[in-house]
Amino acid sequence: MTNSELNRFKDKAFQGFGIFCTFIGLIVLAIFLINILIDGLGRIDWEFLNNLPSRRAHRAGIYTAWIGTLWILVLSSVVAFPLGIAAGVYLEEYGKKSRIANFLEVNISNLAGVPSIIYGLLGLEIFGRVFGLGGSLLTGALTLALLMLPIIIVTTREAIKAVPRSIRDASFALGASKWQTIWFQVLPASFGGILTGVILALSRAVGEAAPLIVIGALAYVPFAPTSPLDEFTVLPIQIFNWISRPQAAFATNAAAAIIILLLITFILNGIAVYLRNKWQKKVKW
């Protein structure tokens, strides 16, 4: 074999290997999805969504779980969005060179890598015990907000960084202050990117079970929560609970709940993709 033939062969071989790797991922995902759909799709009906948990599998529903998930989503967003976006703006626009900013930057990257169960322990101690919020929705939401913060901060910074210098110059040259420039030009122009990060953070938070189990979220909550201080459960915990029971009927319930959880995640991701495309079309440099 000549050298160039060898090179061509290597090229082909690597291409084949790449396709193989891609398909492994896709096939596993497809098998998983099909499996879940076969197991659970027949179980989903109006009653399943509206029933309270029960010891009898066919009467058990996910009403308290999806209401809890909704509460958690809203509460943790309310906390994490303003904090995360403000922190991102500070780090990118104001604190660029200071030693504190450097220190914060390194630690935010570290935070993004901390296992979620550690956040659960932190939330249990600080929000649950020190603040005395116990195993309430608020404790869960604050804990998940911590989990979401690094993602939101990082994507906010990336989005802000993508706004060209020339737009800031134009704003400053017209007599705008730094804050006016950020508020009227930088944030609107980076809004699509920030929103994408926010939604990705949300869809991560919605799937978390570990930190919430640690803070004491329960699988059996007889009533849907009505205030942030109520006890709660969420879909992942409900799924975890059902999966660990011996009866086959509960496994079917779990599969059905997984479909609902996946649906929520897909919808959130879909919104993220839609918003990103919409804003990218509007803002062209």
Add this chain to the structure above:
Amino acid sequence: MSKKPYKLEARNLNAYYGGFHALKDINIAMEEKAVTAFIGPSGCGKSTFLRTLNRMNDYIDGFRVEGDILLDGRDIYNKDIRVDELRKEVGMVFQKPNPFPKTVFENVVYGLKIQGIKDKKVLAEAAESSLRKTALWEEVKDKMDKSALALSGGQQQRLCIARALAISPSVVLMDEPTSALDPISTAKIEELIYELKNDYTIVIVTHNMQQAGRVSDQTAFFYMGELVEYAKTKTMFTSPKHERTQNYITGRFG
């Protein structure tokens, strides 16, 4: 003919980017309602000098200025001067058209809106009169609610000029305003500069010698951070005093 008063003056001006000495002992006085052109090879300091005139370099880390820049006799680097107030007086147009990704209307009135002017009638009138001054009104009056990014490059640059004029500055700084434009758009901008000098003091940085010759009354030649020669444009282009100036304007280097 009586001599016009000086609008802008630099006295013993030195500027540094960290350890780099970018402007060396600049002394220059620019007349009111006239066009002054800054020429010179890349990196000679002409843009840096232009940007010290409205303190656009303030946000650059390690940039510092020594000496005085006087606008109507007042030092603009004085502590009492508020940068945003200064920039309302000294507008700026950039090398590449940089409209905001908003409507044409929002672009023109941005400077007024951030001053807190909300009256729709005032804003609409200001928008129309600024766009008329840049001969853009007829072209965009039906597109006021369309994105400014949909305009052509030349229109965008005239929009940027209109946007600068809307806050009624007395000085307009232009940093190579036509370098990203085609010849026809360039001609329009040059025509515009010629008309604007009836009402505004204009300082323009240009790489284009012919442009300096066409639009300016005075020309300043910068080289390696120094102001080599400053004279009436006609004089400079016909009988430059310094050899370096002559070499540059005849295209022997640059």
